[in-house]
Amino acid sequence: MANIREIARLAGVSVSTVSRVLNNHPYVSTAKKDAVLKTIEKLDYSRNINAVHLSQGKTNMVGVVLPTINHPYFSALLEGIAEEAMKHNVQLVLFQTDYNQDKELEALEQLRGHLIDGVIFCSRAVQFDLLLNYKGIGPTVLCEDADQQEFPSVSIKHVEAFNLGLDYLVSKGHEKIAICLGRLEGTNSQKRKAAYEKKMKVIGEKFRREWIIGQCLMIEDGKKVIDEYLEWDEKPTAFLVGNDQVAAGMIAEAKNNELTVPEDFAVISFDNHPISKILGITTIEIPTKQLGSSAFMAYIDQSKDIEYSDKIVLPVKLWERKSV
Amino acid sequence: MANIREIARLAGVSVSTVSRVLNNHPYVSTAKKDAVLKTIEKLDYSRNINAVHLSQGKTNMVGVVLPTINHPYFSALLEGIAEEAMKHNVQLVLFQTDYNQDKELEALEQLRGHLIDGVIFCSRAVQFDLLLNYKGIGPTVLCEDADQQEFPSVSIKHVEAFNLGLDYLVSKGHEKIAICLGRLEGTNSQKRKAAYEKKMKVIGEKFRREWIIGQCLMIEDGKKVIDEYLEWDEKPTAFLVGNDQVAAGMIAEAKNNELTVPEDFAVISFDNHPISKILGITTIEIPTKQLGSSAFMAYIDQSKDIEYSDKIVLPVKLWERKSV
DNA sequence: CCTTGACCTGAAACGCGTTTCACAAATTAT
DNA sequence: ATAATTTGTGAAACGCGTTTCAGGTCAAGG
Numbered sequence: 031m032a033n034i035r036e037i038a039r040l041a042g043v044s045v046s047t048v049s050r051v052l053n054n055h056p057y058v059s060t061a062k063k064d065a066v067l068k069t070i071e072k073l074d075y076s077r078n079i080n081a082v083h084l085s086q087g088k089t090n091m092v093g094v095v096l097p098t099i100n101h102p103y104f105s106a107l108l109e110g111i112a113e114e115a116m117k118h119n120v121q122l123v124l125f126q127t128d129y130n131q132d133k134e135l136e137a138l139e140q141l142r143g144h145l146i147d148g149v150i151f152c153s154r155a156v157q158f159d160l161l162l163n164y165k166g167i168g169p170t171v172l173c174e175d176a177d178q179q180e181f182p183s184v185s186i187k188h189v190e191a192f193n194l195g196l197d198y199l200v201s202k203g204h205e206k207i208a209i210c211l212g213r214l215e216g217t218n219s220q221k222r223k224a225a226y227e228k229k230m231k232v233i234g235e236k237f238r239r240e241w242i243i244g245q246c247l248m249i250e251d252g253k254k255v256i257d258e259y260l261e262w263d264e265k266p267t268a269f270l271v272g273n274d275q276v277a278a279g280m281i282a283e284a285k286n287n288e289l290t291v292p293e294d295f296a297v298i299s300f301d302n303h304p305i306s307k308i309l310g311i312t313t314i315e316i317p318t319k320q321l322g323s324s325a326f327m328a329y330i331d332q333s334k335d336i337e338y339s340d341k342i343v344l345p346v347k348l349w350e351r352k353s354v
Numbered sequence: 355m356a357n358i359r360e361i362a363r364l365a366g367v368s369v370s371t372v373s374r375v376l377n378n379h380p381y382v383s384t385a386k387k388d389a390v391l392k393t394i395e396k397l398d399y400s401r402n403i404n405a406v407h408l409s410q411g412k413t414n415m416v417g418v419v420l421p422t423i424n425h426p427y428f429s430a431l432l433e434g435i436a437e438e439a440m441k442h443n444v445q446l447v448l449f450q451t452d453y454n455q456d457k458e459l460e461a462l463e464q465l466r467g468h469l470i471d472g473v474i475f476c477s478r479a480v481q482f483d484l485l486l487n488y489k490g491i492g493p494t495v496l497c498e499d500a501d502q503q504e505f506p507s508v509s510i511k512h513v514e515a516f517n518l519g520l521d522y523l524v525s526k527g528h529e530k531i532a533i534c535l536g537r538l539e540g541t542n543s544q545k546r547k548a549a550y551e552k553k554m555k556v557i558g559e560k561f562r563r564e565w566i567i568g569q570c571l572m573i574e575d576g577k578k579v580i581d582e583y584l585e586w587d588e589k590p591t592a593f594l595v596g597n598d599q600v601a602a603g604m605i606a607e608a609k610n611n612e613l614t615v616p617e618d619f620a621v622i623s624f625d626n627h628p629i630s631k632i633l634g635i636t637t638i639e640i641p642t643k644q645l646g647s648s649a650f651m652a653y654i655d656q657s658k659d660i661e662y663s664d665k666i667v668l669p670v671k672l673w674e675r676k677s678v
Numbered sequence: 679c680c681t682t683g684a685c686c687t688g689a690a691a692c693g694c695g696t697t698t699c700a701c702a703a704a705t706t707a708t
Numbered sequence: 709a710t711a712a713t714t715t716g717t718g719a720a721a722c723g724c725g726t727t728t729c730a731g732g733t734c735a736a737g738g
Contacts, residue, residue: 033693034694046717046718047716058716082694098433102424143400143401357723372725374726408726409693
């Protein structure tokens with residue numbers, strides 16, 4: 031395929047002039063500009079983007095690290111990022127990691143290698159110290175309720191939101207409360223667990239470790255929760271559930287077992303994704319898509335000023351429906 | 355940042371040798387290899403991937419074109435692609451187009467520009483002729499029930515699947531059938547419409563244009579369907595719905611209007627995504643994730659042999675549940 | 679002792695667009 | 709009319725890793 035030098039030769043100009051035409055620089059006479067354009071047309075020329083990237087030292091691409099795409103939370107987050115990226119003419123490179131730490135670091139390595147200009151972590155399993163090694167290479171944004179000031183972060187206040195849910199259940203007369211979390215190893219889950227334990231103490235209720243169910247991520251996991259529930263001798267009267275999907279699965283599975291919500295037990299979850307609305311699930315809204323667009327904006331801000339490191343907190347909102 | 359020449363200088367070898375070490379070529383003495391490795395370590399060197407891309411003329415990245423990420427169908431498809439891509443060490447670049455034709459073509463332009471080695475279209479709005487202009491530039495895979503042989507394609511047999519749904523409803527005694535489709539302009543919808551019209555004729559039922567409802571994509575659209583249904587003087591006894599999400603929305607909204615499924619009307623949809631299972635929706639399974647992985651495999655096949663252009667058809671399966 | 683092939687190494691060319699610098703020509707300002 | 713800009717253009721350097729080619733060494737085979 032033709033390159034810029036050939037265009038220059040055929041159009042009878044220098045490569046610099048061709049480059050200027052390509053980039054709409056001023057200071058090119060219309061005569062030469064036309065000649066170049068005509069030649070480009072004739073040879074069906076198209077710029078080699080890799081050469082541009084190499085030359086400019088940047089690619090206008092950012093990496094997005096997420097465990098899985100096929101989950102409403104992450105696909106909403108990703109969509110928020112993608113919409114904002116599009117506005118800024120930035121391309122997204124996906125790193126679906128399934129929480130594999132090496133794959134998470136892979137994104138950072140690609141940042142070092144100039145494949146991408148920055149990285150947005152939608153979630154991560156890798157230790158924070160390891161991230162720190164890559165600080166300063168390029169803008170890095172974390173979608174998490176961060177304790178650190180090294181990287182800009184975007185999230186809701188997880189503990190606060192969790193307490194909101196707990197308090198709501200308590201206000202409705204529930205004291206025997208079980209919780210369903212995602213990855214128990216995750217920092218969020220740790221915080222939520224602590225908040226739960228504390229709250230139980232405050233209301234003078236026994237803290238039952240068995241009432242913390244982990245690995246609740248998808249609709250299907252709701253069945254697992256009900257199975258466990260059925261086994262318990264002592265039953266909770268309410269569940270605080272990490273996300274709408276699981277809550278939906280629980281409610282459906284409850285019905286299969288002739289249990290009704292909220293009569294047999296109440297359910298409140300997080301997200302306020304469409305499914306919670308149609309099933310009448312009381313939920314705490316997490317502005318997932320905005321989280322994504324804010325994350326991208328934080329990336330932009332940091333790319334303008336590498337010192338930038340804000341902690342962006344978006345508000346949550348309780349939607350009272352019929353599951354409590 | 356250091357480059358390969360500096361490493362070579364400090365290690366006292368040639369750049370070729372450094373390159374060989376970097377690429378694990380044989381024929382490098384251990385002494386020199388160690389020296390290079392040590393120097394790389396010392397300078398904290400990391401390869402400039404853009405230079406590699408430029409030099410190799412390829413990037414090991416493929417573009418994925420889809421209208422929206424935040425929809426179970428597309429995120430499942432994308433996940434299938436992503437998993438397979440990971441196995442092949444290929445990175446994905448996202449093109450979320452919202453069915454904007456220019457953005458779809460943008461992906462092809464990036465292919466021309468060597469940003470990506472190939473393109474997978476999860477869905478498209480752009481005319482086929484326009485795609486044809488880009489044929490031969492690089493592997494291009496279409497996820498659609500294609501009539502053409504120019505590009506490899508991956509899909510289910512849409513008309514057949516649609517007829518399966520129609521026949522099932524008929525076999526259950528339904529004749530007054532309405533259908534809910536996605537983008538009416540899409541080729542799939544056109545085919546389905548034709549199949550619907552034909553089937554109505556076969557069973558001697560009047561073809562009612564009003565009973566074809568378009569723009570049914572998300573859960574929320576289910577409400578719209580029910581609103582229309584309530585307006586109709588003559589009511590259908592069954593709906594064939596383009597995807598589970600809409601069916602779920604319909605069933606929920608039906609309940610809000612004191613209608614019960616399948617008593618007031620039956621519903622059968624497509625996808626067999628988790629939501630259909632928990633809501634007991636009779637559905638025709640589309641192996642969405644496999645569609646994605648097959649699409650990626652077709653990309654790989656075509657990248658090995660540019661002449662490759664198979665039409666891959668995956669089977670569908672009817673899941674009888676309680677909505678018919 | 680000679681041939682052959684495996685092993686090792688470096689110089690140079692290649693992929694290709696951008697940008698800086700120097701300089702000339704045409705305007706505008708003084 | 710002269711100085712100061714603005715406009716227009718090209719040569720050359722730059723970003724950087726890969727690959728080809730030619731040449732050399734050394735051990736095994738005949």
